[in-house]
Amino acid sequence: MTPEVLPVDADHAEIRTRLAAVGWVVLVDGDGEPVTLLTPDLADRAEPPPVILVAADTTAAEFVSSSAVTLLDLADDIPGLVRVSDGRPVGVLPVEELDALLATGGYEPPPTTMGPFGAATDAILPGGARVPKARVRCAEPGCGWLNELDFYDRTAPPRCANEGLPEHPLRLATRGG
Known part of the structure; x- marks a missing residue:
């Protein structure tokens, strides 16, 4: 699915119009990096x-078999x-596809060992690293720093990367609110 791409400071009425037409809008910062993915129910x-950002050719099976699946715990x-x-949004992998893959038993994780009893191709990673990441805004009062994570454990939240404030844990916005 191809989303509309708009600047993060786009007019709310324009965002709503584009959402009505295509269902997905990615807001990007001044460098063209995605900041958020909106759907009609999230627009307001x-x-x-x-x-959460993934390489353009990442499949649902690849994502759920990686440690990046923990990023879904962010919200x-x-x-x-x-x-x-190349850092620019080119599509959307709906979370419903991940849910369906996991819920129907249509996915079996690959072995985690290498060698004769595991995936020998694990030893070579062609090309650059393609680790999924999440961009998360810190909700600590007065912060608002946009952090980048490649793993998330809700029992041990990471520190916020904002060096302009005293060290503090990354605080998430209220879940679902």
Whole structure:
């Protein structure tokens, strides 16, 4: 699915119009990096859920078999994964596809060992690293720093990367609110 791409400061009426036409809008910062993925039900939220970025050709099976699947714990209402190529949004992998894959038993994780009893191709990674990441705005009062995560454990939240404030844990916006 191809989303509309608009600047993060786009007019709300324009965002609503584009959402009505295509169903997905990716808001990008001044460098063209995705900041959030909106759907019609998220358009009026003061703080939309974090955006998760994956390589353009990432499949649902590849994502759920990686540690990046933990990024879905950042919020209960992440609508999908933004597929990127050269840092620019080129598509969306709806979270419903991930749910369906896991719920129907249509996915079996690959072995985690290498060698004769595991996937020998694990030893070579062609090309550059393609680790999914999430862009998460810190909700600590006075912060608002856009953090980048490649893994998330809700029992041990990471520190916010904002060096302009005293060290503090990354605080997420209220889940689903």
